[in-house]
Amino acid sequence: xxxxxxGPDRAHQRPEGVSRTTVExxxxxxxxxxxxxxxxxxxxxxxxxxxxxDLELDxxxxxxxxxxxxxxxxxxxxxxxxRNVIPGHWTFQIVEAYDHTYYEPFREFERAAVxxxxxxxxxxxxxEMKEARRTVGHPDHTxxxxxxxGPGARAQEHDRADRARESRKEGP
Numbered sequence: 001x002x003x004x005x006x007g008p009d010r011a012h013q014r015p016e017g018v019s020r021t022t023v024e025x026x027x028x029x030x031x032x033x034x035x036x037x038x039x040x041x042x043x044x045x046x047x048x049x050x051x052x053x054d055l056e057l058d059x060x061x062x063x064x065x066x067x068x069x070x071x072x073x074x075x076x077x078x079x080x081x082x083r084n085v086i087p088g089h090w091t092f093q094i095v096e097a098y099d100h101t102y103y104e105p106f107r108e109f110e111r112a113a114v115x116x117x118x119x120x121x122x123x124x125x126x127x128e129m130k131e132a133r134r135t136v137g138h139p140d141h142t143x144x145x146x147x148x149x150g151p152g153a154r155a156q157e158h159d160r161a162d163r164a165r166e167s168r169k170e171g172p
Contacts, residue, residue, distance in 0.1 A: 044095065
């Protein structure tokens with residue numbers, strides 16, 4: 001394996017002058033944004049599930065009429081079908097408000113922080129964690145996609161594993 005392949009690519013290397021604490025702070029900011037992305041996904045699920053339920057009410061109204069319960073059909077049609085989920089809002093309006101008020105500004109802020117504080121290098125925290133946790137030379141611990149350990153790396157890995165097993169057998 002060449003030294004070029006032995007570590008993260010340039011896009012995932014900490015720029016000179018960027019501290020460990022800055023990398024950690026940007027990692028925390030990124031994690032918070034990722035959590036917000038998940039929350040946004042749940043909000044879209046809420047939007048779609050509520051819409052699907054509202055459309056199913058059409059069938060319920062029709063079946064209530066067909067079953068001889070016109071008063072119940074009319075109650076569902078006028079009291080539940082198309083109802084706001086919070087005063088003045090359908091779910092699409094909640095999604096839009098969330099996006100404009102919270103999600104988009106947060107995403108822009110996170111991007112600006114990475115650009116200014118880390119020269120645009122994304123996922124530095126994760127890249128450094130990967131480097132600290134991977135076993136150099138192991139075929140399933142390569143530094144980046146499309147690289148493979150050099151000749152003899154697999155044999156070296158087996159030798160290391162054998163030595164580790166032997167030392168465990170010897171005990172203290």
